[in-house]
Amino acid sequence: MISVGIVGGTGYTGVELLRILLRHPQVTVRMLTSRTEAGRAVADMFPSLRGHTDLVFSDLTVDALKTCDVVFFATPHGVAMKYAEDLVAHGVKIVDLAADFRLQNLADFETWYGMKHTCPELLKQSVYGLPELNRAHISKANVVGNPGCYPTTVQLGLAPLLKEQGLIDLNSIIIDAKSGVSGAGRKADLGLSFTESTDSFKAYAVAGHRHHPEIVEGLNRIASTQTEFKNLVFVPHLVPMIRGMLSTIYIDLTEQGTETDLQSLYETFYQHEYFVDVMPHKSVPETRSVRGSNMLRIALYQPQPKKLVVVVVQDNLVKGAAGQAVQNMNLMCGLSEQLGLTGIALMP
Amino acid sequence: MISVGIVGGTGYTGVELLRILLRHPQVTVRMLTSRTEAGRAVADMFPSLRGHTDLVFSDLTVDALKTCDVVFFATPHGVAMKYAEDLVAHGVKIVDLAADFRLQNLADFETWYGMKHTCPELLKQSVYGLPELNRAHISKANVVGNPGCYPTTVQLGLAPLLKEQGLIDLNSIIIDAKSGVSGAGRKADLGLSFTESTDSFKAYAVAGHRHHPEIVEGLNRIASTQTEFKNLVFVPHLVPMIRGMLSTIYIDLTEQGTETDLQSLYETFYQHEYFVDVMPHKSVPETRSVRGSNMLRIALYQPQPKKLVVVVVQDNLVKGAAGQAVQNMNLMCGLSEQLGLTGIALMP
Amino acid sequence: MISVGIVGGTGYTGVELLRILLRHPQVTVRMLTSRTEAGRAVADMFPSLRGHTDLVFSDLTVDALKTCDVVFFATPHGVAMKYAEDLVAHGVKIVDLAADFRLQNLADFETWYGMKHTCPELLKQSVYGLPELNRAHISKANVVGNPGCYPTTVQLGLAPLLKEQGLIDLNSIIIDAKSGVSGAGRKADLGLSFTESTDSFKAYAVAGHRHHPEIVEGLNRIASTQTEFKNLVFVPHLVPMIRGMLSTIYIDLTEQGTETDLQSLYETFYQHEYFVDVMPHKSVPETRSVRGSNMLRIALYQPQPKKLVVVVVQDNLVKGAAGQAVQNMNLMCGLSEQLGLTGIALMP
Amino acid sequence: MISVGIVGGTGYTGVELLRILLRHPQVTVRMLTSRTEAGRAVADMFPSLRGHTDLVFSDLTVDALKTCDVVFFATPHGVAMKYAEDLVAHGVKIVDLAADFRLQNLADFETWYGMKHTCPELLKQSVYGLPELNRAHISKANVVGNPGCYPTTVQLGLAPLLKEQGLIDLNSIIIDAKSGVSGAGRKADLGLSFTESTDSFKAYAVAGHRHHPEIVEGLNRIASTQTEFKNLVFVPHLVPMIRGMLSTIYIDLTEQGTETDLQSLYETFYQHEYFVDVMPHKSVPETRSVRGSNMLRIALYQPQPKKLVVVVVQDNLVKGAAGQAVQNMNLMCGLSEQLGLTGIALMP
Incomplete structure (x- = not known):
């Protein structure tokens, strides 16, 4: 059994990690920390867990965390990087659900998150945790930066187009996202x-x-480029629903792109991926089709000969956060990637 | 034109008063106070008002309020009673949407609101602002305590039964309310x-x-009793909707009650009331049928010979708060009671 | 492995049965029938199941159903009773999620469901499937009538009060239910x-x-009475939410009832029940705390010395339908009652 | 007073017309037709209208409609064109809320609506009812085709850019719309x-x-072009809300466009329009800010130097349908354009 600690257990990603890990056949959740709730029964705070756990929130103690095999940080940005080096030195594997290990570009990190990175060396060794695109590296990683929810949809939504060169105009991408x-x-x-x-x-x-x-x-990493996607437009919107994320991505195809069977390209690219579902042509993915599950679904449309529309849906708290984090943990620990993650979406 | 001031304009009752009063043909809203937002354009805070008003939030200044004909307090409990005596002394009429002038029983006020009443003499002269039951007194009042939302549904829902003695067991009332x-x-x-x-x-x-x-x-006032309704049970519930309140009231009928045509009793009782709609027998009132309007609808069922169920719906922010406050203002100022309040519910 | 057939797989209870049974470690779903969708892939109709099943809707053929160990009827009222005798004669166990085997009183069945019962003999042998109150009989049953959603909340909410005589006025019960x-x-x-x-x-x-x-x-069965609860009042309401049911039950306590520690009574009564959670005194159960799970939660209040309020929540599609049906199947097949049903509620 | 008839009064645009017109100071609603509900009181079907009208649904009789000054068709596509010529010949003015008089291109009409147009001559004389862009023609029109909801947001959202030549790449427009x-x-x-x-x-x-x-x-009409916008991409989405529409429009700016103060351009273009609100730079329009009102709000962003994003919100049933129809009626009848349409959005 893998012993797990969760730092920051009172947010939605924390309680979602619990929902998944308490049913994971190879995991024991050993501790759950909270600055504000230490000493309180977890099920008292989250009655949905009544009957399922006797865990009590504890203070964050590095020594206690060192006894875990894996520690998840479900904390605000900037917390994981404080403890990561010490934990890694003691053989603990880390999955950070915040942004500390997402961006390799330190300047971008400082600009967008308003803080200096405190362990840039460890950052370099860390791995971006998008299993479908980065599985081999994750398997060997000690520190994984779990992707943001929107970036997960965009990268998985565009990867088949980027891995093969010359299909699209890299500077045409518009992402109209809804969460x-x-x-x-x-x-x-x-x-x-x-x-x-x-x-x-x-x-x-x-x-x-x-x-x-x-x-x-992320797109540059996938496309093996460095300075593309500068004109990318990304506009997020807020939907009155609890869970769910849908990204509508608009792309200009090149001549070569228009001559390619893109539906087949996607189906082939993801044919062995359990968690990525390329839906049949003209399907209309609904966010509820993935509610509570780790699935991500993709559909393609071509409303104009040179325009491709990619629609991607996921549950922002599962494939967009806690589920993907467990998927990463499975890989890092040599377990089957799907373990604990095969739950079916709650529909209706 | 009646010049109006609103104290505490940043809450939902404040902005709802504005929505109504900015379209009231006999009212000019002269000022709107806010401790935290003084100096800010009201339409900047509430974009729904863009194009409809140039008002700017101002500090609360008693001298300024004294220039108004009517002042609404859309404030937390305990604010209106600080200013009421001074304003009344200067001829200003007051409608308090909080609880300062709702309870004549001072002990109850202190127990439930956790503060001493600072102007008990004025409280005695104040009038409980339920126009359908108290119209004559409101017309002559300087200070009106605008009823709570739940109490409005319960009192109007039970009044016809209480005005006529002997129809119901006064100690049987159960109110299952939803807001x-x-x-x-x-x-x-x-x-x-x-x-x-x-x-x-x-x-x-x-x-x-x-x-x-x-x-x-309120029920004792209606029934002309003093110490009844001691066993009343009142359980409120929270509905995932923005506006709307429905009270399901369960009552044991007396022998006399079972022999009375209660549907007719209600229809007759409210036949001249514009804002109270006694629906036909077996109607199912929906809260959306009053969304945004000052209407209150009542329906009666008799699921057992000796059990009456009264269902009452209203918009908690209109008939349950701001609309009823304007209805009171109309009465206090000698205007037609319906002025500015005839808007039709937004459906769907 | 138990082979299961589901008759009527296109409704919400049908797809919910699938969500549970496709993850049940001892079950193979062999067939799913639909008059209108025969030949269509189930996952085509319910995209939430894409990647989880290759099942195809089939026509209802009795011979095919006879090859199953257990058949669930997730059909309109009146369907199960057409096939039940034949299936039972061939050793198939039946769980009917409709009303064909819920009411022992044939007159009531005819009055409320508008049809004659076609196998009254089998009805007499059938068992009412409320495991917490009826476990022993269910274990030996061939035909189980799965309870209605509202009746599940009411019976489990009142059972501790009824099993002990003299605590409440049996004719005082008012059920204000919300679904x-x-x-x-x-x-x-x-x-x-x-x-x-x-x-x-x-x-x-x-x-x-x-x-x-x-x-x-059901209440008469629990209380070992026959003609009580005649004045019971039951008023259902519709809540704008997908899943979830909350019943607020109002009861008059007897003298003896007021002297009893009812919280303890409930906790003791349900102490060994995995799926029934008696919450601590003054808890406020929310329907979302059971969303997607087979848990039912109960809380007690005593707003007046002689008035008890019992609040019960469940997911109407799980403990109120498909989950309870699988709980019954587990019992009928000699499996652990919790198998396949320990999923944690989806929160938020 | 203008006497009005509404054909097809049981849909949402029909009841929304009623909500507006019953409070319009210069209108009497004389009749409301329905094939299926003739003889039924309108307020029986729509309880929100109880107390506000005694109208009864009637059969559609052309002779009766001829007695009206204005007839609104709130019917399926293809109904208005059956009656229009006869009514116009008798001096009745017509506003069609369906598509019969929206498209001048007959081939497009046949392709998209699956029917032949039966009065192409009248169609040529009819006017597209977008008052802000077409006021003069509407004032003189006998037949107005009330615009579709999405087209209203797009045309008003892009008009300032199109009236001035050379600002944008006409073939770059992407509309990600949500309703x-x-x-x-x-x-x-x-x-x-x-x-x-x-x-x-x-x-x-x-x-x-x-x-x-x-x-x-519509865009060609505004831009005084004929064959542009061929590559336009338009993807509508469904939002779980009752009313409200938001279009996010992505546009490539030309060199000239990047050098223009587009915020000023929009503010100037719409400075005298009561119903179009150009919000300050970086505002975030919410659909609820126009709920129930005839306002349409626009905001501009420039996420990349050459990329403009225009966000437009309206209430799809008001400015997107019934409100705009009344605005057209006001113009056609020589009334003040705002009459009956100054209601403030219901917020919250």
């Missing part, structure tokens, strides 16, 4: 209140979203 | 966040709700 | 459309609900 | 049911939407 409200985290915030956000729709972060540089870095 | 989330006010509160409260349902305030003593006092 | 919209089934119906039912709340079936006689029969 | 569910009309449809569409998000009509040709024709 359920849980993506904003578990917090008291007027703008996220029921009364303010239900029965309404809006764009947000129009001045720039932190996932923008992660998307650009 | 939309806006009833909790405009605030940053984790429990009221979209993610925490949508697609779910719960009871709340099971240890006792502040509207309980107001309901009991 | 999510999925309870109405999967169908094209204007009144159930998003635009008609979101952001609103209403009572329904005020002239009488089919679960009323089932509740009365 | 509330009421846009699909009032009907029994499984896909539109609450349980199927709440807490989820999806694209739809990906194979092509009927508003596509209307948008293209």
Whole structure:
């Protein structure tokens, strides 16, 4: 059994990790830390866990974390990098669900997250945790930066087009993304209140979203380029739903792209991927088809001969966060990648 | 034209007063105060008002308020009673949407609101603002305590039964009430966040709700009794909807009650009331049928010979708060009671 | 492995059975019938199942069903009773999720469901499938009538009070119940459309609900009485949420009842029940705490010395339908009762 | 007073016309037709209208309609064109809320609506009813084709850019549009049911939407071009909300466009328009800011030097349908354009 610690267990990614890991056949959750809730029974805070766990929130103690095989950081940005070196030195594997190990570009990290990176050497050795594109490296990694939710949809949505050169105009990409409200985290915030956000729709972060540089870095990694995607446009929107994320991606095809059977390209690219579902031509993926599951579904349309539209859906808290983190843990620990993650979406 | 001031304009009752009063043909809204937003354009905070008003939030200055004909307090409990005597002395009429002038029983006020009443003499002269039951007194009042939302549904839902003696067992009343989330006010509160409260349902305030003593006092007033309704049970629930309140009231009928045509009793009782709609027998009132309007609808069922069920719906922010406050203002100022309040519910 | 057939797989209980049974370690779903969809891939109709099953809807053929160990009927009322005798004669165990085997009183069945019962002899041998109250009989049954969703909450919510005589006034019970919209089934119906039912709340079936006689029969069974609960009042309401059911039950306590520690009574009564959670005193159960899980939670309040309020929540599609059906199957087949049913609620 | 008839009064645009017109100071609604509901009180079908009208649905009789000054067709496509010539010949003015008089291109009409146009001559004389762009012609028109909801947002969102030549690449336009569910009309449809569409998000009509040709024709009209916008991409999405529409429009700017102060361009273009609100730079329009009102709000972002994003919100049933229809009626009848349309959005 793998013993797991979760740092920051009171947010949505923390409780979602618990939901998954408490049913994982090879995992024991040993500790769950919270600055504010130490000493409180976890099931008292989250009644959905009543009957399923006797865990009690504990203070964050590095010594205690060192006894774990794997530690998940479900914390604000900047926490994991404080403890990572010490833990890794003691043989603990780390999956950070925040941004500390997502961006290799330190300047971007500082600009978008407003802090200096405190362990740039470890960052260099860390691995970007998108298993479908990066499986081999993750298997050997000690530190994995779990991707942001939007970047997961965009990278998996575009990878087949980027791995083969010459199919698209790399500077034409427009991402119109939509997220359920849980993506904003578990917090008291007027703008996220029921009364303010239900029965309404809006764009947000129009001045720039932190996932923008992660998307650009990720696409360059996939395309084996370095300075492309500079004109990428990314506009996120807020949908009055709890979970779910849908990205509509608009791409200009090249001549070569228009002559390619893109549906086949995608189906072949992902044919062995359990968690990526390329839907039949003209399917309409709904976010609810992945609610609570680690699946990500893709559909393609070609509304104009030279225009491709890629629609990607996932559950932002599962494939977009906690589920993918467990997928990474499975790989890092030599387990079957799907273990604990085969739950079926809750529909309706 | 009547010049109006609104104290506390940043909550939902404040902005709802504005929505109504900016279209009221006999009213000029002269000022809107806010401690935190003074100097800010109201339409900047509430974009729904863009194009409809140039008002700017101002500090609360008693001297400025004294220039108004009517002042609405859309403030937390305990604010109106600080200013009321001074304003009344200067001829200003007051409608308090908080609880300062709702309860004549001072002990109840102190127990449930955790503060001493600072102007008990004025309280005695103030009038409880339920126009359908108290019209004559409101017309002559200087200070009106605008009823709570739940108490409005219960009192109007039971009045026809109480005005005629002997129809029901006064100690049998059970109120199972349901409210939309806006009833909790405009605030940053984790429990009221979209993610925490949508697609779910719960009871709340099971240890006792502040509207309980107001309901009991109100029913005694209607029934011309003093110490009845001691066993009243009132359990409020939270519905994942923005506006709307539905109270399901269960009553044991007496022998006399079972022999009475209660549907006719209600229809006759409310036949001249514009804002109270007694629906035909076996109708099923929906909260959306009053969304945004000042209407309150009532339906009766008799599932057992001796059991009456009264269902009452209203918009908690209109008939349950701001609309009723304007109805009171109309009466206090000698205007037609319906002025500015004839808007039709937004459906769908 | 137990081979299972599901008759009527296109409704919400059908697809929910699939969600559970496809992950059940001792079950193979051999067939899924649908009159209208025969030949269509199940995952084509329910994309949430893509990647999880290759099942294809088939026509209902009795001979094929006879090859199954267990057949679930997730059909309209009146279907199971057509096939039950034949199947049972061939050793097939049956769980009917409709009402054919719920009511022992044939007159009630005919009155409320508008049809004659076609196998009254088999009905007499069938067992009412509420495992917590009826486990021993279910284990030996060939035919189980799976309880209605509302009756499940009411019977489990009142059982501890009824098993001990003299605690409550049996004729005082009022049930104010609230259900999510999925309870109405999967169908094209204007009144159930998003635009008609979101952001609103209403009572329904005020002239009488089919679960009323089932509740009365069930409570008499529990209390070992025959003709009590005649004055029971049951008013269901529709909540704008997908899944979830909350029943608020009002009861008059007897003198003896007021002197009993009811919280302890409930905790003791259910101490060995995995799926029934008696929450600590003054807890506020939310429906989302059981979303997608087979748990049922109970909380008690005593707002007046002689008035008890019992609040019960469950997921209407799981403990209120498909989950309880699988719980029954487990018992009928000699498996651990919890097998395949330990999934944790999806929260948020 | 203008006497009005509404043909097809049982859909959402019909009841929304009623909500507006029953409060219009210069209008008497004389009749409301329905094939299926003739003889039924309108307020019986729509309880939100109880107390506000005694109208009864009537059969569609041309002779009766001829007695009206204005007739609105809130009917399926193809109905208005059957009656229009006869009514116009008798001096009746017509506003069609369906598509019969939206497209001047007959081939497009036949292709997208699957029927032949039966009065092409009258179509030529009819006027496209987008008042902000077409006011003079509407004022003199006998027949107005009320624009589709999506085309209204796109045309008003792009007009300032198109009236001045050379600012944008006309072939770069991508419209990612999102609509509330009421846009699909009032009907029994499984896909539109609450349980199927709440807490989820999806694209739809990906194979092509009927508003596509209307948008293209409209943009050519505005730009005084004929064959541009051929590569336009338009992908609509369904938001789990009742009312509201938001279009996110992506445009490539020309060199000249990048050198223009586009915010000023928009503010100047719409400075005298009551119903079009150009919000300050970086504003984030929410659909709820126009809920129930005839306002349309626009905001601009420039995420990349050569990329402009225009976000437009409106209430699809008001400015996107019934409100705009009344705005057209006001113009056609020589009334103030704003009459009856100054209601403030319902917020929250």
